[in-house]
Amino acid sequence: MSTTISDRPRTLAEKVWDDHLVVKGENGEPDLIYIDLHLVHEVTSPQAFDGLRAEGRPVRRLDLTIATEDHNTPTLDIDKPIADLTSRTQIETLRRNAAEFDVRLHSLGDKEQGIVHVVGPQLGLTMPGITVVCGDSHTSTHGAFGAMAFGIGTSEVEHVLATQTLPLKPFKTMAITVEGELKPGVTAKDIILAIIAKIGANGGQGYVLEFRGSAIRSLSMEGRMTMCNMSIEAGARAGMIAPDETTFAYVKDKPHAPQGQDWDDAVAYWRTLPSDEGAVYDAEVFLDAAELEPFVTWGTNPGQGVSLSDVVPDPASFADPNERAAAERALQYMDLRAGTPLKEVPVDAVFMGSCTNSRIEDLRAFASVIEGRQKADNIRVMVVPGSARVRLEAEAEGLDKVFTAFGAEWRFAGCSMCLGMNPDQLAPGERCASTSNRNFEGRQGKGGRTHLVSPLVAAATAVLGRLASPSDLPAVEKVGA
Amino acid sequence: MEKFATHTGVAAALKRSAVDTDQIIPAVYLKRVTKTGFEDALFANWRQDPDFVLNQPAFAGASILVAGADFGTGSSREHAVWALRDFGFQVVLSPKFADIFRGNAGKQGLVTGVIGEDDLEAIWAAIDAQPGIEMTVDLHERTAVLGELRVAFDIDDYTRWRLLEGLDDIGLTLRNEDKIAQFEARREAWRPRTLPVR
Numbered sequence A: 001m002s003t004t005i006s007d008r009p010r011t012l013a014e015k016v017w018d019d020h021l022v023v024k025g026e027n028g029e030p031d032l033i034y035i036d037l038h039l040v041h042e043v044t045s046p047q048a049f050d051g052l053r054a055e056g057r058p059v060r061r062l063d064l065t066i067a068t069e070d071h072n073t074p075t076l077d078i079d080k081p082i083a084d085l086t087s088r089t090q091i092e093t094l095r096r097n098a099a100e101f102d103v104r105l106h107s108l109g110d111k112e113q114g115i116v117h118v119v120g121p122q123l124g125l126t127m128p129g130i131t132v133v134c135g136d137s138h139t140s141t142h143g144a145f146g147a148m149a150f151g152i153g154t155s156e157v158e159h160v161l162a163t164q165t166l167p168l169k170p171f172k173t174m175a176i177t178v179e180g181e182l183k184p185g186v187t188a189k190d191i192i193l194a195i196i197a198k199i200g201a202n203g204g205q206g207y208v209l210e211f212r213g214s215a216i217r218s219l220s221m222e223g224r225m226t227m228c229n230m231s232i233e234a235g236a237r238a239g240m241i242a243p244d245e246t247t248f249a250y251v252k253d254k255p256h257a258p259q260g261q262d263w264d265d266a267v268a269y270w271r272t273l274p275s276d277e278g279a280v281y282d283a284e285v286f287l288d289a290a291e292l293e294p295f296v297t298w299g300t301n302p303g304q305g306v307s308l309s310d311v312v313p314d315p316a317s318f319a320d321p322n323e324r325a326a327a328e329r330a331l332q333y334m335d336l337r338a339g340t341p342l343k344e345v346p347v348d349a350v351f352m353g354s355c356t357n358s359r360i361e362d363l364r365a366f367a368s369v370i371e372g373r374q375k376a377d378n379i380r381v382m383v384v385p386g387s388a389r390v391r392l393e394a395e396a397e398g399l400d401k402v403f404t405a406f407g408a409e410w411r412f413a414g415c416s417m418c419l420g421m422n423p424d425q426l427a428p429g430e431r432c433a434s435t436s437n438r439n440f441e442g443r444q445g446k447g448g449r450t451h452l453v454s455p456l457v458a459a460a461t462a463v464l465g466r467l468a469s470p471s472d473l474p475a476v477e478k479v480g481a
Numbered sequence B: 001m002e003k004f005a006t007h008t009g010v011a012a013a014l015k016r017s018a019v020d021t022d023q024i025i026p027a028v029y030l031k032r033v034t035k036t037g038f039e040d041a042l043f044a045n046w047r048q049d050p051d052f053v054l055n056q057p058a059f060a061g062a063s064i065l066v067a068g069a070d071f072g073t074g075s076s077r078e079h080a081v082w083a084l085r086d087f088g089f090q091v092v093l094s095p096k097f098a099d100i101f102r103g104n105a106g107k108q109g110l111v112t113g114v115i116g117e118d119d120l121e122a123i124w125a126a127i128d129a130q131p132g133i134e135m136t137v138d139l140h141e142r143t144a145v146l147g148e149l150r151v152a153f154d155i156d157d158y159t160r161w162r163l164l165e166g167l168d169d170i171g172l173t174l175r176n177e178d179k180i181a182q183f184e185a186r187r188e189a190w191r192p193r194t195l196p197v198r
């Protein structure tokens, strides 16, 4: 082998990279990296399969490939044919391709169907120290396990299907250290929104972010996934968090988790993954967890965010002329006036879902705030589980009853209102508090206005009909108490 | 991807410069779910004009396109190359190509040869004099010959080598298939497997 791994201290990302090196690139050529897990969905795979077909190539590793339907799937009437022709064609094409190439597919109606980034972890396929790709930018989610996970384009999807490898140049590394204890009501979503506001929506470009520090270690796996999910909103290639006991406990006994001796071997290896003492990052950022508050975006990129208790910023306050112009455009699109307290901004809709925040823990958090209350009049509230399995779990816990008693719609699994590709969309001009990850113009439907928030803020907002955090709510009078 | 050595076919003159990818294939065709079958989409708007060069009987079945400078600018859509290829083009000659288009073309087996402005005019004149004339493109020699006219074209060594060997990106990677197989043989048992379904 030509690869010699030196004794110099390495970061988590470097270790995972080194352990997947098939061919080390010489003279500026990319390295050839092995891919442990390839997730597939209907939007970015059709041309990849067509390319294989044209060249007469098979899928190299069916046992490392899994497909699910998510972006185009309706979340109501899922047993009826999909009305939109483009959506239906994409789904039907995936079904045909999966059948022809023998790829494992979880279709609408199947109990493992759901958003690709929710399905991988819940099956126990996502685990520490592996490489994960998918034709989807939010593949970064899986980095929460200490995996190297990133989105790829359609020609790369074809490449991975055919070779199970990718030619890649090493990424730079950025350590983002969050130390201290979070205040009550402050969540992983608020941390990542604060990070993006701090380093900017392009601040992570070319980097793998490694989130570290005591505040990160105290997060659940769901919270860690929320953070890594949104690394991409900072422009990064990927986000990673070193695996620890929380990670192992989450993976253990999942359907595809290693068992017996394999489990012991795996954990022994996983324990070697955290960055070495003295490992050097290309950049470092620090945050004090105790200073963080519930966060909300006011603009049309995820970096345009402030504390919920703040006011809509004045574009004139931005020194950078580009940022100032972007802020002006954003305020116009969002129909907001500088100086308005964000807590006075009324909403038309609340969307609780997406691969950022649609896992069971997210639904529990949302339910804990709204239980025993009524949603505000004149707003619609949609709760969309990330996967069919999450839906079943939530129903087993009775959460669905909490949602429907509150006045929310309880839907089937999918990307839903995270993007305007399926029937769940905002009408032009509608304003939404959304637990998703992107607030671009028209992302949730043409002309729709998005405020990115945590599940707790989404819940409080649904109660009051304006942006709010749980601490703004009056106490619930418990029946019989 | 097939190996390319020499190709002889009808040359068509596209007398426009800065032909962008939106002209090569309009965005409405991007909704399709295939990577082939885009022949109808090529220059779709221009082809509605009966006088458009590719609508002339003399150029039916043309396989070499000789276009003005800055061919393939605009959005990076790979579909532009697919559409040219599906229509039957194997070679595009132009004084200048957009970089991304050139990169995409090389990966899909479409030869993009850079010619001088004088040679462009000479080729267009020769085609005008004899519509339907055949051209022979030799990738080894980097020459294009039609009738009496012999023109040299540029193509970078790496892309030329890939085209001569018929290597798309996947083919290139599969030259290391033994190394991939060795890597797979030493992969630990605990790593994820999607099959069997548990």
Ligand code: SF4
Pocket (backbone or CB within 6 Å): A070, A071, A115, A116, A117, A136, A138, A354, A355, A356, A414, A415, A416, A418, A419, A436, A437
């Ligand atoms: S939920 Fe949204 S961000 Fe996540 S995969 Fe679906 S569309 Fe993409």
